[in-house]
Amino acid sequence: MDRIYAPWRIEWVERDRDPIDGCPFCVLPERGDDVDARIVARGEHNFVLLNNAPYNPGHAMVIPYGHVAEWGALGDDVMLEHGRLKAATIAALESASGPDGVNTGMNLGGSAAGGSIDDHLHTHVVPRWDGDTNFMPVVSDTKVIVEAVDRTYEHLHAAFGELEAAVTVPSIDGDDDRSSDDDATDAVDAADAPADTADAADATDAADADGTAGAVRLSF
Template sequence: MTSGGDGPDAPREQDGVGEPDAFERLWTPHRVRYIKGEGKPSTSDAVDCPFCRIPAMDDAEGLVVHRGEHAYAVLNLYPYNAGHLLICPYRHVADYTDLDADETAEVASLTQTAMRVMREVTSPHGFNLGMNQGDVAGAGIAAHLHQHVVPRWGGDANFLPVIGRTKTMPQMLGETREMLADAWPAH
């Protein structure tokens, strides 16, 4: 790069840090753990599984919103959207067909309750619900089944995540957990 001129559009030496561009940057350094795969189980064993470790944590530390008899609701540490919950059976099981009848019923019931609570607290316009079964299907942690409950609002997939590949979250995870847990009906 040559140096020429003194105006605001004049090229500048960057001392080895790259060429300047017109992009603004929103730094999310906490996501580097996710990108590097840190915290992901290295095996399919329950010992290495975060969804098996979370129930031993206190609710705030583990981001647990509700604990049932066979399954629990927890905030996603790397959410697609604000309020993104996961419904996880306590038992370390990978495939939906391996759940027993009680686990299946509670995963379904907690999913319904999560939708009701979110409608009451955050008024989403819709939801994405789903399970990614296996690595090839996009499961970040394929060894432990989890149901995604993702609240959606009109315009939440605007230019920022689509073009800029950046997602803004309007609230800290701990605050979201507390708000949803407080609104969760007692059983």
């Protein structure tokens, strides 16, 4: 019998099982721990969530906070930011892992479209590499993922923090907020944030008060 060694999977096997009651895309942003929820970036109307069962390392989803099933039902502000956040996600992936290409798209229309969560729309952003499809899915219905999701989170968090749209970059271990105008590794006090990021800083302070520090805050 051939064996595939993936020791990081023990973290998934031994995880605390806390089933989500309701729509996960509604519940996760309210849970109070962006790192644990794997929400890597937040905008005003949408957020970026890493896929727990990625097609490839870095597989992310751009999701509106509102529980909406149809693209045309989104408000103009939500729709515009959704597109910009998708572009930011692609840029962060290109910076973090240098893929050869990227697939993006939605599954709209229920099971016929292949979506597992069809009543809360979301856009998949999947990095692709030459040769990332091989014999494994064909002969054994197995996809080999070479990077743990937690490590992907760290890489993407840093990449989002370097984007021009990033206004606050909280530490993923809950330390002081970090300003995108300085190096992402240099912690700064919120009072030192540039004046033109004041509104976003206020929003971040409110989020931090709710225990949601962790995701990079973006403003477009």
